[in-house]
Amino acid sequence: MLYGKKNRREAAYLEPIFGSKNEDEVLPSYHLGENSIEPRIAYQMIKDDLIDEGNSRENLATFCQTFMEPEAVQLMSETLDKNVIDKSEYPRTAEMENRCVNIIADLWHASESEKFIGTSTIGSSEACMLGGMAMKFAWRKQAEKLGVDIHKKKPNLIISSGYQVCWEKFCVYWDIELREIPMDAENMSLDVDQAMAAVDEYTIGIVGILGITYTGQYDDIKKLNDLVEKHNQETEHKVYIHVDAASGGLYTPFVEPELEWDFQLKNVVSINTSGHKYGLVYPGVGWVVWRDEQFLPKELVFKVSYLGGELPTMAINFSHSAAQLIGQYYNFVRFGFEGYQSIHQRTHDVALYLAKELKESRCFELINGGDQLPLVCYKLTADEKRAWTLYDLSDRLLMKGWQVPSYPLPKNLDKQVIQRIVVRSDFGMNMAHDFIEDLRAAITELDNSHLVFHEETEIKNYGFTH
Numbered sequence: 001m002l003y004g005k006k007n008r009r010e011a012a013y014l015e016p017i018f019g020s021k022n023e024d025e026v027l028p029s030y031h032l033g034e035n036s037i038e039p040r041i042a043y044q045m046i047k048d049d050l051i052d053e054g055n056s057r058e059n060l061a062t063f064c065q066t067f068m069e070p071e072a073v074q075l076m077s078e079t080l081d082k083n084v085i086d087k088s089e090y091p092r093t094a095e096m097e098n099r100c101v102n103i104i105a106d107l108w109h110a111s112e113s114e115k116f117i118g119t120s121t122i123g124s125s126e127a128c129m130l131g132g133m134a135m136k137f138a139w140r141k142q143a144e145k146l147g148v149d150i151h152k153k154k155p156n157l158i159i160s161s162g163y164q165v166c167w168e169k170f171c172v173y174w175d176i177e178l179r180e181i182p183m184d185a186e187n188m189s190l191d192v193d194q195a196m197a198a199v200d201e202y203t204i205g206i207v208g209i210l211g212i213t214y215t216g217q218y219d220d221i222k223k224l225n226d227l228v229e230k231h232n233q234e235t236e237h238k239v240y241i242h243v244d245a246a247s248g249g250l251y252t253p254f255v256e257p258e259l260e261w262d263f264q265l266k267n268v269v270s271i272n273t274s275g276h277k278y279g280l281v282y283p284g285v286g287w288v289v290w291r292d293e294q295f296l297p298k299e300l301v302f303k304v305s306y307l308g309g310e311l312p313t314m315a316i317n318f319s320h321s322a323a324q325l326i327g328q329y330y331n332f333v334r335f336g337f338e339g340y341q342s343i344h345q346r347t348h349d350v351a352l353y354l355a356k357e358l359k360e361s362r363c364f365e366l367i368n369g370g371d372q373l374p375l376v377c378y379k380l381t382a383d384e385k386r387a388w389t390l391y392d393l394s395d396r397l398l399m400k401g402w403q404v405p406s407y408p409l410p411k412n413l414d415k416q417v418i419q420r421i422v423v424r425s426d427f428g429m430n431m432a433h434d435f436i437e438d439l440r441a442a443i444t445e446l447d448n449s450h451l452v453f454h455e456e457t458e459i460k461n462y463g464f465t466h
């Protein structure tokens, strides 16, 4: 057999990426490129474009999950094509969502004698929006029945000033007055007496937060429930509690199972959580559950077709991938109660270790030492000789890749700048040791540095704080 010259059309694919002409092409940025690019080259160009972003595992600012097991990632990659909203095409996926709602309602002590109802969402922001809408519609129905002039004043929502920004969005989008109760310096959480004093006939509800984003403190929801019960006994204008448990909802039931904050409390009518925080799923998945159907006004429920019949849904979004919700179900199946408990317990231990080390450094005063959510926040101790600020420390730590935000506390306490470290399951004890070493080195460097100052120390948000 003799061979002649052949035209190898695939030759371009055999060239090494960094030796190919294609790799020299300018990455199309603001206009579509004229021609197509080989997939392996497009992949590499985009990977390279992302190369100098932060490393998510070293981001100590976020509550959002930055690690999942390879099996979970595989399962999620294989289910990216499934659309959550299409219950007819994907009835097994719909069933998994249903199972997750049941598992969560059970964790939150939904009562046997009531009919809980809940749904997956994109995250807590959507879940809070749905919880808030249900409160608004239920309030309007009650107010009309009791003869309140609903057009005279804006309805209001009561929440501590430590609220996450989604509640401000909710109030702006739905034309509701946000009655912000200043966090008190002693408890760093909702002042329940002041919250009750703010209630009137236009109050759609009170939000309790299980894990304030800024400090990790829990609002005293049990005490709030007692005061609400007393209020509701005395008036026809009943108010109820929604618990924003974005962080605590899938953490506290495992770490502090005896704490009463959920549907065990009579006036807690709805709860939201983020699956992508301590539910241990990549963003975005969230959940909202009402203790009983009666607290979710029917006007807010829409029907989608399902195997020839109909299924009630409630969502702001329509089409989106089911991969995250399948990832949530994977975690529930894989870890079980014991798994979640041991993961969160370790995370908690790491937070306590960090708190101990920070305290021993004598530079910091702890505001939250990881006793509730596994996060540590602290301020600088007073020391006239120290020339640097927490902002300088954030900068120094960033040189080692650690992202640690510095920011002022909310209203009332906003002269106080703090730094916050959120511990997640993938921040293990070994990483924590490394971090403390880097922190000590940063402090020594700063102590010995000749610093360049701005005229005035600004109080600013530095880094991502939600």
Ligand SMILES: *Cc1c(COP(=O)(O)O)cnc(C)c1O
Pocket: 063, 122, 123, 124, 125, 126, 128, 164, 166, 209, 211, 212, 213, 244, 245, 246, 247, 273, 274, 286, 466
């Ligand atoms: C993170 C957070 C939210 C928003 O949650 P997403 O899931 O990111 O939309 C709402 N409330 C609290 C208390 C949070 O910590």
